[in-house]
Amino acid sequence: MSANPTACLLIIGNEVLSGRTRDANLQFLATRLGEIGIPLREVRVIPDVPEVIVETVNAVRPRFDHVFTTGGIGPTHDDITAECIARAFGVPWEKHPEAMALLTAHYEKQGTEFNAARQRMATIPRGSALIPNPVSVAPGFTIGNVHVMAGVPRIMQAMFEALAPGLIGGRPVLSRSVHADGIYEGQIAEGLGAIQACHPALDIGSYPYYRPDRSGVALVAKGLEEAEVVAAAAEMAALIRQVGKEPLEGEPG
């Protein structure tokens, strides 16, 4: 659909794979990356296993313009992301002077011990640039095209917003939706395929929805050229009228 830069997300954490924790970062990053024109092209959820993290980072970093990771940068024994990224890049994992200074000042102000576990959060692959953490101080970092962020959604979001102005995006992906209650995909599939065939540069999708009181289908056109996205949305609305229903703009509530 575009020659925009691309992104991959690695969600690192046993707690997501075990079902304990429901990931809340994918949708936020997917939306924000689309807005800044660096569409998310793949996500992998992987366990806290060093070999898997190292292998996965090295598998994806040559294939995407940006790799974002979430999770595993706290002070406990299961927070192994930073040392695995160092291994993946073949660089030392060492105390970062600027991160040490930030955390020393933070714990001093709090009157809390800056112990060995907390110093882990300032131990970062050599050559990294810090990503500010306005929520809880302990920074993320960027090395090469890999951006390492916290897993806690509030902290991850703050880190991403600190990073975003420095990311060189492409054109934002534009989207228009129409929907109607009481239609079925099987009724509009042929017409929708024809609309997609007329607009190969667009990404045309069809998504059934089910609500307690009503169900239907939402049709979505996405692309970079506003005029073409708008034209496709009008054709999708006409298709819904052809099967005797009234199209409504936007997504179903």
Add this chain to the structure above:
Amino acid sequence: MSANPTACLLIIGNEVLSGRTRDANLQFLATRLGEIGIPLREVRVIPDVPEVIVETVNAVRPRFDHVFTTGGIGPTHDDITAECIARAFGVPWEKHPEAMALLTAHYEKQGTEFNAARQRMATIPRGSALIPNPVSVAPGFTIGNVHVMAGVPRIMQAMFEALAPGLIGGRPVLSRSVHADGIYEGQIAEGLGAIQACHPALDIGSYPYYRPDRSGVALVAKGLEEAEVVAAAAEMAALIRQVGKEPLEGEPG
């Protein structure tokens, strides 16, 4: 942690990667697969791009005992999962007589046309076994170790429950949690690492939580031996008492 059979999940769909749709299948499958002793070891979210689907299916099916897919098996042009699975296995993608019979009867009863788009939902890789769909008839299918399911959560869940009794699981993964408000990971990191070191067969995790009115840390022990999981939970409770807080059983509400 175990020699249990392993699972990988492929979530197929542009709508998840664009942020339009929040995936609701990962957590359900992670939980159910843990319960039946086939722990989920990796998840990939991939776009509706044939080459990516074929390549990913073939990359993961030799590496895991089971591969589950969700999404892309409806009647519209963007539902390309079944034909991509056929390509991945190098078998014809063809009308499946049993699926055709099921859908013919269904649309006849409804007085609805069983058109070409709907016949797509009965077009399946040769050699597949059908997965029943008690919600909306159109079946999923299993070929080799790959189980292809719908993306709509209600339908996916029904398909999974139809499949589950036939899956040969290992021992269920057992889990115990303790938590306490007002503790910080940095306080208990060293002690928790020692508990992990004493129980290499367990998976010990630490998860901060943030609520509008309180925050703290939950500690989780997972494993196959109940006695060892219970012992580790008692040690984690003692660790919380050491830092002057009262441990509470289970996850924070």
